Amino acid sequence: MAITISLVALFGLVLFFLLRSKSLGAGTAFIAAGFGFFLASTGAAKPINQLAESVIQAFSTL
Numbered sequence: 001m002a003i004t005i006s007l008v009a010l011f012g013l014v015l016f017f018l019l020r021s022k023s024l025g026a027g028t029a030f031i032a033a034g035f036g037f038f039l040a041s042t043g044a045a046k047p048i049n050q051l052a053e054s055v056i057q058a059f060s061t062l
Helices: 007-020 026-039 045-060
Strands: none
């Protein structure tokens, strides 16, 4: 049985737990989320998506 999860949901969950453990401040989480949002609207979005897909495919073949 394969389980799929959105990378946005995964990163959101990681940010949530970092905030809960106080390893990351609220301001830093806001900056990280804003950076991701603005990065998605640049030309870097396509290579980042391709890299993520390649890594996911590499792990799924193991």
